[in-house]
Amino acid sequence: MFTLKTLKFCFALISAVFLSLPASQAQTVRLGQAISESQLSNFDLVAGPDGSGFPAGSGTAKAGKAVFDSKCAACHAANGEGVSGNTKLVGGDIHSEGNPLRTVGSYWPYASTLFDFIRRAMPANAPKSLSGEEVYQVTAYLLFLNDIIDEEEILNKESLTEVQMPNKDGFVDLSHLH
Amino acid sequence: MTNTKNGGFMSDELDRVAGNGLINRRHLLKVGLGGLGTALATNTFGADAGGKLQIPQWSQQPGPGTSSYGSPSSFTGHLQRSAGTPNPIYPGGGASRSPLQHLQGTITPNSLHFERHHSGVPAVDPAQHKLVINGLVDQPLMFSYEDLLKYPMVSKIYFLECSGNSGTLYGNTPADGSAQSIHGLVSCAEWTGIPLSTLLDEAGVKTEAKWIAAVGADGASMGRSVPLAKALDDVMVALYQNGEPIRPEQGYPMRLFVPGWEGNISVKWLTQLKLTREASQFRDETSKYTDTMTDRRSLQFTFPMGTKSLITSPSGQMSLPHKGVYKVTGIAWSGAGSIRRVEVSADGGRSWADAMIESHQSDKALARFSIPWQWDGGDGILQSRATDSAGNIQPSRDAHLAERGLISFYHYHGIQSWGINTEGEIKNVYT
Secondary structure, rough: OHHHHHHHHHHHHHHHHHHHHHHHHHOOOOOOOOOOHHHHHOOOOOOOOEEEEEOOOEEEEHHHHHHHHHHHHHHHHHOOOOHHHHOOOOOOOOOOOOOOOOOOOOOOHHHHHHHHHHHHOOOOOOOOOHHHHHHHHHHHHHHOOOOOOOOOOOOOOOHHHHOOOOOOOEEEOOOEEE | OOOOOOOOOOOOOOOOOEEOEEOOOHHHHHOOOOOOOOOOOOOOEEEEOOOOOOHHHHHHHHOOOOOOOOOOOOHHHHOOOOOOOOOOOOOEEEEEEEOHOOOOOOOOHHHOOOOEEEOOOOOOOOOOEEEEEOEEEOOOOEHHHHHHOOOOOOOEEEEEEEEOOHHHOOOOOOOOOOOHHOOEEEEEEEEEEHHHHHHHHOOEEEEEEEEEEEEEOOOOOOOEEEEEEHHHHEEEEEEOOOEEEOOOHHOOOOOOEEOEEEEOOOOOOOEEEEEEHHHOOOOOHHOOOOOOOOOEEEOOOOEOOOOOOEEEEEEOOOOOOOOOOEEEEEEEEEEOOOEEEEEOEEEEOOEEEEOOOOOOOOOOOOOOEEEEEEEEEOOEEEEEEEEEOOOOOOOOOOHHHHHHHHOOOOOOOOOOOOEEEOOOOOEEEEO
């Protein structure tokens, strides 16, 4: 049976346990499970402009046309001209009058973004369904449609990061302000 | 005080503080008011034909009992998010907007918090979901949802605003819209989660790391790059929204929360944080969410949301039913700090009066303001202007456009003008 005395004892015991822990130790919880980068090779899809994160493989625009026609053209139209504003992938001139049409050719500063976005998010109805080869091929095809590379040029991890996008100097990085 | 048909006031009692009927903000505290839909001879409601007040029907029987998950009154069914028209070729994309004109205080109910998705709402099973920290760290780590719940957490009230909010006001013609349809991509909640610095410390950030690529578990694997300095400052991995687990449309089971910055960077369904030297240049920080200036250069990483306010009532598509005194109320916020001051004008910005701040004035949270206003039946333009703790003053639309140009689409935070005509109709206007 609980008496005032036992309650006081319990309170003293609880206080002793908590007060004996330094604040930092009481706050330290470390439950992250170690994992290796090789275990993340299918999971980590971030492909950066420095060439990091790209898979092996390669593709040409010539090979990419077939993939584009069957997997992409339904929304982006046969030659990437699109069926609505956000689906236009070719054309446009950033220096045109009024609000310019912003596409891969007229606006995107990095070719790596094209590979990265297609691999993670496209096609919209079945994202991540393309193989690494197919992503290289479609990326090459879109760069070809925008007159940035030749139809036969082999796009791979190395050559992709060397592609010079027409609007690469069109951005002002303000991240240093924050 | 004599009760009159002038909304409950004798005109000569009113302490006027600015043009076209603005009244001292302290007036509401002293005498109250008759306002939207409540004024005039309303002292007979609930009474029978003889003027005697009767017991209502619901007081004469027991009501239904408890419920397992509460829902709003059937009389408030008009409080709905507006979902807009889905894009048939991309149905998971799109946005829904909060009904700002029907809300009070500063906290947005979870069911009415705005949404913006890039590939729909994934059905994430928390038992299988993983949060991975890798890249430039001493030890890549993987966390389960269950384990994350065991960490010490912080709770903070923060606004969240889509950087495309109010973007229609860049247009040459003022949209015929409401507070919801024009500005409804802002909401505010208490977010509870783990400071990101705690988890980064556990993985051990290498000195060469300067950015974090944050990736979601949605179909698009939405990604954004967050500068490490901000990540170590006030960013959290949020697990709760207003006390309950984050809603699926807000990122269940977890989202990144980046206070004060454009909503898109608070990556939902967060599953990966990769430490990198440089920004990853994701689609949503190059092709989208960049601001093209009139010289055709585009500003990138324009993260903080501007100092902003708007009057939510009375507001666009409402109407004033009668002449008299109204409570003008609205919300204000800033990505640079807390709200220090809100001024209101009823004459299109010729004269201004200080509104009362009714709410807390927390860092990067919505604040609620109000001021009484007597509408005499004439034309008018209601505006509000916020000042934040960093001294930033909300610009006029013209000043905002002069800085940002007309090609830009994001980060609109100019002063909102609600025009009132002699019929009492309220419309979005430009001055």
